[in-house]
Amino acid sequence: MKYLVIGSGGREHCLAWRLLDDGSAAEVYVAPGNGGIEDRFRLDVNISNFPALEHACIDKNIDVVVVGPEAPLVDGVVDYLTEKKIPAFGPTKKAAMLEGSKLFAKQIMEKYGVPTAGHRDFTGQDSVLRHLKTVKEFPIVIKLDGLAAGKGVCVAANPDEALEFVLSSAKEDGKIFLEDYIFGEEASVLGISDGDHVETFIAAQDHKRAYDGDTGPNTGGMGAYAPAPIIDAAKLRRVRDEVLIPTVRGMKAEGIPFKGILYAGVILQGDDIKVLEFNARFGDPETQVLLPLMKNRLGDIIGASINGTLSRHSLKFERRHAITVVMASGGYPGDYPKGKPVKGLGDVSDRILVFHAGTKTENGAIVTNGGRVLNITAAADTLEEARERVYGEIDVITFEGSFYRKDIAHRALKRPMSSK
Ligand code: GLY
Secondary structure, eight states: OEEEEEEOSHHHHHHHHHHHHTTSOSEEEEEEOOTTSOGGGBOOOOTTOHHHHHHHHHHHTOSEEEEOSHHHHHTTHHHHHHHTTOOEESOOTTTTHHHHOHHHHHHHHHHTTOOBOOEEEEESHHHHHHHHTTOOSOOEEEEESSOOTTOSEEEESSHHHHHHHHHHHSOTTOEEEEEEOOOSEEEEEEEEEESSOEEEOOOBEEOOEEETTTEEEEOSOSEEEESOTTSOHHHHHHIIIIIIHHHHHHHHHTTOOOEEEEEEEEEEETTEEEEEEEESSOOTTTHHHHGGGBOSOHHHHHHHHHHTOGGGOOOOBOSOEEEEEEEEOTTTTSOOOOOOBOBOGGGSOTTOEEEESSEEEETTEEEEOSSEEEEEEEEESSHHHHHHHHHHHGGGSBOTTOBOOSOTTHHHHTSOOOOO
16 A cells, blocks of 8 residues: 655654554655655645645555644545545544634534533634633633644733733634633543544643743643553543544534544543543644554554444554653744754664654755654653653754753653753
């Protein structure tokens, strides 16, 4: 089989690696890919240009397309390719609204009894500003409807922060909603669906803040590990039964069957499990710790999701642990330089998987090309061992200005780690 993976991050490098590694694929092309993908398999195609993607599929005889990021899903890439008889993995444009519109997701959750934080929605800056004057309890969560590249959510600790976010980010006539803030620990639980049936991945935990101790600005994710012990087997079943299954059934009842990855960002507070958000795709960097532990062939479950035969499969995971640590460019998530040579990639042992994200090749050498540059990943029998493998070798790889968190998986390990 020949696959085309759409996207350019660590998630997409990991998807391509896994499709080849487990024998699902004879060849995997990636558009536009990154420096981790061999030149001849990297397709320089604008991923929002669907006819260009279609032509690339025809040119390379692609059997299946796997869509990584949310934007092309929300823009309808699966509908477009399916219409052209090219099998594509992921939800349709309408189904991807579970990620593309926070308001739509809330409406589905409320209609189908999926536990989620209480909210009030507003149209336009003025109405939310009027309401904010009456809010007495902080923090509150303010969310903009629609995709906002990670910048659509603010946890406002006080009225001034709320005001600043609404004035600087909310459109005059846009949809905005305020959500109750829930104190608790977050986890990512992904399911795969064929529109009817759902299979659940083990839980993972991301680390959104830039710096150790969960401080600093929010990022796309600085590292992850799996399984996350905060979601034990009983809680995982509850997420399946109380969140993933009712959502997939609800979407079907609405006439919008959801195929693809349904990623529930959940928060746990005591025995309570609530959904903070849905994503309609694999998580990044969660994928980099889930796929190394998955026993199934990735191509089999992707095919079953597309063909509606997922009930014939059961997702299975190794009883091991995986951790990934993001090496980022200095300044990320703010401004950062690009083009810094990355050294030492050939010097890490084969116990480490290096997934590229913001890299590219320049004159045959790998240089930085983004904020999150590399995902240094290991799987081992214990989480401690996986962590030691990663942190034992990460400094072999260098680029000017790089930084990484030194406490990935700290919640599971319940103790601070030594500094570098
Ligand atoms: N890890 C966060 C995300 O994929 O959105």
